[in-house]
Amino acid sequence: MIGPVPDAISRDDVIHVARLARLSLTDQEVDRFTRHLGDILTHASDVASLDLAGVTPTAHPLPLVNVLRPDVVVPSLDRQEVLAAAPAVEDERFMVPRILGEQA
Amino acid sequence: MADSGMLSGWEMVVGLEVHTELLTATKLFCGCANEFGAEPNTNVCPVCLGLPGSLPVLNQAAVDLAVRIGVALHASVGPSLFHRKNYFYPDMPKDYQISQYDEPICSNGWLEPPGHPRVGIVRAHLEEDTGKTSHMGGDGRIHGAERSLVDYNRAGVPLVEIVSAPDIWSSGQARAYVSELRAILIAIGASDGRMEEGSLRVDANVSVMRKGATSLGTRCEIKNLNSLRSLGRAIDYEARRQVDLLNSGGVVEQETRHWNESTGRTASMRSKEEAFDYRYFPDPDLVPLDPGEDWVDRVRLNMAPLPADRRAALEAAVGEDASSAIAGQIATVVELGLDGLVTAAISEGVKARLAVARAANEAAAAADAARSLDAGRFVQLLKMEDSAQLSASQTKAVLAELLAGAEGSPEEVAARLGLGSMDSAVLDAALDAVIQAHPEEWERFRGGDNKVIGFLVGQVMRSTQGKADGKAVRAGLASRI
Incomplete structure (x- = not known):
């Protein structure tokens, strides 16, 4: 067993990842998630202590390849039903606030 | 570079x-x-x-x-x-x-x-x-x-x-x-x-x-x-x-x-x-x-031939002498997917240059229609041009009709458009009439001024509503000197 790795992840890393995920965290939350994520990374780092030379990385937990479907059209959803779920609609399309507005 | x-x-x-x-x-x-x-x-x-x-x-x-x-x-x-x-x-x-x-x-x-x-x-x-x-x-x-x-x-x-x-x-x-x-x-x-x-x-x-x-x-x-x-x-x-x-x-x-x-x-x-x-x-x-x-x-195994292979095949069908001169047209024909038409025409004895040119230039204007054009009709039409039954411009007109969906054989389409080689008596009459109407130009042409030939040919074309074959008109004028 490898002991706890105190700086497995920094506060700045957490702030960066939160920003990428568009999450707004309080200072206390940043502290808490830095600790939690650090614990997870430390736990996962146990794997690094094993000799894995020659072991193929696991891409998927199920031992399956080539799950495929035939190229056959099936009915789509009703448009009114789809657009009813949109916060705003214009011209039968989803309306969203301006994009890249922060630099306009 | x-x-x-x-x-x-x-x-x-x-x-x-x-x-x-x-x-x-x-x-x-x-x-x-x-x-x-x-x-x-x-x-x-x-x-x-x-x-x-x-x-x-x-x-x-x-x-x-x-x-x-x-x-x-x-x-x-x-x-x-x-x-x-x-x-x-x-x-x-x-x-x-x-x-x-x-x-x-x-x-x-x-x-x-x-x-x-x-x-x-x-x-x-x-x-x-x-x-x-x-x-x-x-x-x-x-x-x-x-x-x-x-x-x-x-x-x-x-x-x-x-x-x-x-x-x-x-x-x-x-x-x-x-x-x-x-x-x-x-x-x-x-x-x-x-x-x-x-x-x-x-x-x-x-x-x-x-x-x-x-x-x-x-x-x-x-x-x-x-x-x-x-x-x-x-x-x-x-x-x-x-x-x-x-x-x-x-x-x-x-x-x-x-x-x-x-x-x-x-x-x-x-x-x-x-x-x-x-x-x-x-x-x-x-x-x-x-x-x-x-x-x-x-x-x-099931792959369609690639453009490079098709260009090579068409070049081989065209023959070495001509293929380098018309490489650009050959590439265009393959790109438009018209190489099947051209190969069919060449194998039926149509001149390779003619077949490639008509496909790369005229057929290209309506490539989608050209790809679904029956090769037999394309070949028939080009044979009419090859044998001087139709002039180049007449062939292009018939081809445009075929690509626009005209029914019938190229011969029938040409007939409907009033195209085809003119009766020689009609052409002779048209030539004589133009010479008579433009004595000054005619004298200059007889005197060796080749620049007026375009004018004279143009007059004959006008009086025949474009049905005369340009080559035949030139030959007819020359024979009257």
Whole structure:
């Protein structure tokens, strides 16, 4: 067993990842998630202590390849039903606030 | 290279990323129709809208087309994985795009554009297309737009992204590469190749380095290249911009730039702090893909002939003497998919040059109709021209009618148009009448002034409503001197 790795992840890393995920965290939350994520990374780092030379990385937990479907059209959803779920609609399309507005 | 000579002391290095939409009936991970131009948001379902609980299932036909692309580009086709590329942008309702990352389906191929050096293919991978956003208000472009409208019909449409090595050193080579790649994709049935509809899209990574340098300069990625012409212009502009910047002591920033066709310039698209961090990770909803040798062999065996092979076959049919003189026309005929028509005509004894010319020039104007034209009718028509039964301009008129859907044999169509070789007595009368009506010009012609022959021929054509054969008119005038 490898002991706890105190700086497995920094506060700045957490702030960066939160920003990428568009999450707004309080200072206390940043502290808490830095600790939690650090614990997870430390736990996962146990794997690094094993000799894995020659072991193929696991891409998927199920031992399956080539799950495929035939190229056959099936009915789509009703448009009114789809657009009813949109916060705003214009011209039968989803309306969203301006994009890249922060630099306009 | 001639066209980068203007960068005196510098050379450009270009790598291209070509996205092609695949000609499948359905999307990559759901059964919604893959169709251009449908009413907005009518081809959408829980999978391509990213609704909770929906699960993607890979389209077998898309895999088959990706394998075809790999084989056509001499690439190795192997096991691959699907990753999630995470980003926030309303063109993908899931907030990620399913793509292939470190294990693409095809890798290490090459393509040889005719008349240019071979270009390496680093990889070709499957991914889903994004929805279509329209920016409203402002000036209609991204910057200054007040709001955006999104149509998700395109979200989830299968794409293959083909990434070239930085083996391209001129805009001419770049255009030839895309043009040949497009012809290949059309030939193997992977794509309709329509750049203007966005079914084939090109991004160019452009950098410059001092002649003889060994390490590459900082590159910029140029987007919004909607035609071969834009591609060529944008690359030349961008290389020039970077050289000017470096020559004046500046530094090239690695960034994405947008080509503006009307100003002929590229402009920076995003600010530096927006540096992307896509956090790729394997999509847990999708298992690995491994077509395997049998699948690849089956595709190889059933592959349609590639443009390079078809050009070679047509050149052989044309014969060595003529083929070098009309190489450009031969390439056009193959690109338009009219080589079957031309080969049929040549094998029926029509002069090769004539068959190639009519296909590359006149039939090209309506290539879709020409591809479905019965070869027998094409051959019959060209035989009428070959035997002087129809003049060149008459043949073109009949061909245009046939391509516009006229019924009947070429002979019947010619008759309906009142075309065909004129009765010689009628032509003689027309010639005599013109000579009588223009005695001055006639005397000048008799006196050896060949410049007036155009005028005299034109008068005969006018009086016969264009039915006379130009060659016969000239011969008739000459015989009367």
